Amino acid sequence: MATRKRMSPLAEQILEALEERGYRTTEPRRAVAQVVANQDRHFTAEELRQMLPGLGRATVFRSLKLLVDVGVLCRVLLEDGALHYQMSLRGHHHHLLCVECGISQDLTGCDIEDVLTQTSDRHGFELSGHWLEVYGRCRDCRSKEAVSA
Amino acid sequence: MATRKRMSPLAEQILEALEERGYRTTEPRRAVAQVVANQDRHFTAEELRQMLPGLGRATVFRSLKLLVDVGVLCRVLLEDGALHYQMSLRGHHHHLLCVECGISQDLTGCDIEDVLTQTSDRHGFELSGHWLEVYGRCRDCRSKEAVSA
DNA sequence: GTGGTAACAGATACTTGGGCTCAATAAGGA
DNA sequence: TCCTTATTGAGCCCAAGTATCTGTTACCAC
Numbered sequence: 472m473a474t475r476k477r478m479s480p481l482a483e484q485i486l487e488a489l490e491e492r493g494y495r496t497t498e499p500r501r502a503v504a505q506v507v508a509n510q511d512r513h514f515t516a517e518e519l520r521q522m523l524p525g526l527g528r529a530t531v532f533r534s535l536k537l538l539v540d541v542g543v544l545c546r547v548l549l550e551d552g553a554l555h556y557q558m559s560l561r562g563h564h565h566h567l568l569c570v571e572c573g574i575s576q577d578l579t580g581c582d583i584e585d586v587l588t589q590t591s592d593r594h595g596f597e598l599s600g601h602w603l604e605v606y607g608r609c610r611d612c613r614s615k616e617a618v619s620a
Numbered sequence: 621m622a623t624r625k626r627m628s629p630l631a632e633q634i635l636e637a638l639e640e641r642g643y644r645t646t647e648p649r650r651a652v653a654q655v656v657a658n659q660d661r662h663f664t665a666e667e668l669r670q671m672l673p674g675l676g677r678a679t680v681f682r683s684l685k686l687l688v689d690v691g692v693l694c695r696v697l698l699e700d701g702a703l704h705y706q707m708s709l710r711g712h713h714h715h716l717l718c719v720e721c722g723i724s725q726d727l728t729g730c731d732i733e734d735v736l737t738q739t740s741d742r743h744g745f746e747l748s749g750h751w752l753e754v755y756g757r758c759r760d761c762r763s764k765e766a767v768s769a
Numbered sequence: 770g771t772g773g774t775a776a777c778a779g780a781t782a783c784t785t786g787g788g789c790t791c792a793a794t795a796a797g798g799a
Numbered sequence: 800t801c802c803t804t805a806t807t808g809a810g811c812c813c814a815a816g817t818a819t820c821t822g823t824t825a826c827c828a829c
Contacts, residue, residue, distance in 0.1 A: 494805090495795090495796065495797085495805065495806070497795075497796080497805090497806065497807080498795090499806085499807070499808095500806090515786095516786075516787080517785090517786075526807090526808085527807060527808035527809070528787085528808080528809085528810095529787090529788080529789085529807075529808065529809085529810095530806085530807060530808065532786090532787060532788075533806085533807090548697070548751060550749065550751070552695075552703070554701070554786095567739075567740060567743055567745050569745070570748060576743055576745070578739060578743070582735060583732060583735055583736070583739075586731060586732055586735055587732070587754055590727060590732075590754075591716060591754065591756055594716055594725055594727070594759075595758065595759030595762075596716050596718070596725070596754075596756040596757065596758055596759070597756050597757045597762055598754065598755075598756045599719060599755050599756045599757065600699060600754075600755040600756070601752065601753060601754045601755060602697060602699070602751070602752070602753045602755075603750065603751070603752045603753075604750060604751045605736055605739075605740065605745075605747065605749075605750045606747075606748050606749040606750060606751075607740055607745040607746050607747045607748045607749070608745065608746045608748065609744065609745055610743075610744030610745070613744075613746055643776090644776065644777070644824090644825060644826080645825095646776090646777065646778080646824075646825075647778095647824090648777085648778065648779095649777095665815075665816080666814085666815080675778085675779085676778060676779035676780065677779080677780085677781090677816085678778075678779065678780080678781095678816090678817080678818090679777085679778055679779065681815090681816065681817080682777090682778085703815095
């Protein structure tokens with residue numbers, strides 16, 4: 472490949488993550504990386520597929536799975552049970568999802584792990600993992616309503 | 621209906637919950653209630669369908685949805701993403717799921733709501749709901765391993 | 770009891786979301 | 800350049816759940 476499109480730094484970072492794990496950085500994967508890097512919120516597999524009409528169905532699903540395995544993407548479970556994906560170059564974390572505008576914020580400074588460990592102990596459980604999604608209304612949506620009211 | 625099978629108290633409780641909301645207690649629903657009341661752990665829609673071979677596909681799904689709406693069942697999300705159902709005559713609560721034997725315990729005495737409210741506040745979010753599943757190994761599975769080791 | 774009406778059940782076709790397979794192709798090392 | 804292996808894409812397939820439609824049942828008024 473003599474001429475490669477210029478990619479965003481975030482897309483490059485995604486490709487580096489793949490290379491680090493020994494995966495090849497093929498043209499379809501570069502395309503996926505670029506599109507994923509451009510998303511500012513969570514998206515479904517179907518949405519990603521529509522953004523990459525030239526790619527095969529299977530390739531899109533495989534790429535998503537790959538990026539989740541590598542830790543570039545994380546899965547986000549919406550209140551209605553729908554599965555979405557979202558950038559995640561950080562480690563384990565949770566999301567605050569706005570039920571109105573759909574934006575999501577990473578949950579930081581959250582001491583939930585401690586609370587869970589303590590509670591599990593009380594029940595005789597050895598904690599191995601957890602899944603938490605938090606739903607609510609973000610600052611913007613709340614202030615918009617306050618203005619219009 | 622002159623002769624009705626005797627039902628377990630728990631099954632009766634389920635039917636009462638339906639009646640309270642104005643739903644009819646039909647024969648298929650009685651069958652679903654009895655089977656659901658007999659389960660001592662979470663189950664899938666498919667499993668329920670197999671336990672009720674006489675019932676139509678749609679009826680099983682409709683009944684599940686109904687029982688969730690009424691609050692008799694709650695949905696349980698397994699670590700692999702599979703959706704299960706489980707009795708829940710209590711209000712909002714969470715589950716400790718054993719990844720080995722599949723048993724689940726309700727999480728009580730958990731002050732996670734407080735932690736979440738505080739954290740949401742810090743992010744400007746107005747909390748409306750959350751989904752939490754906790755995975756680990758239960759007391760029994762741990763002691764079994766300790767013995768065999 | 771009988772009859773009317775609205776809720777309900779069941780069959781089945783359809784949609785959605787994703788996995789599997791396999792031949793063709795591309796990447797990268799020797 | 801050649802060889803090996805990973806990757807791709809097309810198409811088929813499958814499972815889970817939904818929509819629709821027709822026949823049935825429960826409940827209420829009489």
